[in-house]
Amino acid sequence: MAHDDDGTLGVWCKTMCYTFSRAEIGETTSLACWRTELQRLSGIEPSAQHLCWIFWCDALDMPLKVGTEVRADGGHSVEELLPVLGALAESHAELARRTRGPFRSCLLLLKRGESATKCLTFLFRILQHWVQASRLDAQKVEAARASGVVPVQRFEQSAESHFSQLARSQTEPGIGVDNQPAAGDALPLADICFTAAVVREALHWFKREHFQWVDSPPCEHCGIRTLRLKGVDLPAASEALHAAERVEVYECPTDERGCGALVRFPRYNDALFLLTESRRGRCGEWAQAFALALCACSVPRVRLVFDFEDHIWTEFWSESRETWIHADPCEEALDQPHLYSCGWGKALSWVIAIEVGLRTCHLEDRSRVYVPRAHWPAMEERQARTAGDIDAASGLLRMLATLSGGKQYYSETALAAEEHASESEGSTLEPGQHLQPRQSGAPAWIASRGENGPAIAKR
Incomplete structure (x- = not known):
């Protein structure tokens, strides 16, 4: 399921994971030949293959990392290319050195274009909610x-x-x-x-x-409840402390009804803070x-x-x-x-x-x-x-x-x-x-x- 010390490599495509042994990797002399093999297994033509490295480490706050797309091999053999593929994952080598928790990785094969973009967006949407769920430890x-x-x-x-x-x-x-x-x-x-x-x-x-x-939050200064959403801001340090990833900024009316103040509404993701202190959202x-x-x-x-x-x-x-x-x-x-x-x-x-x-x-x-x-x-x-x-x-x-x-x-x-x-x-x-x-x-x-x-x- 992963590129392990024994040289096995897992390639995920749709609902299947294809596992290649060191011997099977050695029989394929180039990435171009390997893409032909992937076509035989997946039905995706080499020119349409979006291939990237997926890396999971339990010790990281955001444990999933996705590398850039592999586009060309420059004549390397597959065995020579595997370390290069690993390096294509963002900070893959650095993460492996500095993480003490277990880590696993594989290659992901998607159909290039809009479909690949949508699939990766789908993946990260799920991961964001997993991060929320994992915080309730x-x-x-x-x-x-x-x-x-x-x-x-x-x-x-x-x-x-x-x-x-x-x-x-x-x-x-x-x-x-x-x-x-x-x-x-x-x-x-x-x-x-x-x-x-x-x-x-x-x-x-x-x-x-x-x-x-x-x-929308009431104005903290004059108490008026009808505020206009002005935009979204990054969280301040005190807001980020409780896992706010974005802050909605509202504007109190400037007419005779309001005071014109700006009101910040952090979207907290700290369940304990929400349950015991904030109690709203x-x-x-x-x-x-x-x-x-x-x-x-x-x-x-x-x-x-x-x-x-x-x-x-x-x-x-x-x-x-x-x-x-x-x-x-x-x-x-x-x-x-x-x-x-x-x-x-x-x-x-x-x-x-x-x-x-x-x-x-x-x-x-x-x-x-x-x-x-x-x-x-x-x-x-x-x-x-x-x-x-x-x-x-x-x-x-x-x-x-x-x-x-x-x-x-x-x-x-x-x-x-x-x-x-x-x-x-x-x-x-x-x-x-x-x-x-x-x-x-x-x-x-x-x-x-x-x-x-x-x-x-x-x-």
Whole structure:
């Protein structure tokens, strides 16, 4: 899978990884001949091959490095060329010398042109979200618990009470069940478990008591709330301290209503700071902070889930159903995977889930879970437009998992969950009929994003 000390070399192309031994490398005398061999394996003509080095090192904050495209070999033999290929990766040799953690590398073969550009953009988009997920590590979880900001005992007591009522309602006629908060209605009685009951309580607390949605921040000087976005700035040192990668800059009106001040709104990615101090933001901040809150509640496995149409939420593992369950803190939504397609009217393409707190990539393509079966053909067309090539994008997911030492979950899990979601909607309803348009955010902002209901055409 990698260029190791024994001379083996892995070349990823679409969903396949071709491994070459030292003997096989020695039989090929030039890069031109080798490209011909790659054509035989991949079907990509030599003139259309985009070949670059991929390097993963666990010890780096941004562990994946991508080298420049290999364009010509200058007459070198392949064996002579391999060290040159390694040097083409940005700082490859330097990284290998100064990193103490394990590192792995391979070659990536894509079809040159727009498809390669889209595939690499797809790869880095996933990597950015993996970085967010990996920051929710055990140290952050312990700090969140120590802060006392998450009322874990209250959640557990309420969940135990609700869970007991559910059990009694199934065995004793006439026993009522407390249906508050509303998110608890989403899980069928037969499928609910104690973890799901805790998540139900956490959703209610997080949205209604703890976290604040921000379309635009209020003016810190005069308090006016209607500000104009002026632009985006780089973070100051104090903002970068909490992993802000960009800062939205708003301008207070200069008329009689406002004072003309500039207001900075850092988009923080430090989940502990968001959960315990900032307590505000949009979906990115909500999902990271809520995922950390679930971990602080000892929910055993949590994932961040993001779509390529700009929304992010969480999933948790259900012991009783033995699958991942959707939980969106922005909407206080539990087990409603078709909310975005059928409630909001979003035309989804890729939906990717990444398990939190790990220095390896444990991920899954969840697109078919969050899009009803009838809409899969249109979804796949959008996936191809977004990533350039569906097979190549799927291969990149597998490559990330392999290089990092993680795991890629496969479509059988997604299909089972999709079928369960379809069954739970009831045969007399159209898919998503009972699901609401987006609730988080101002109506005009929701409408501008096309998330105000299924009347919005699915393109």
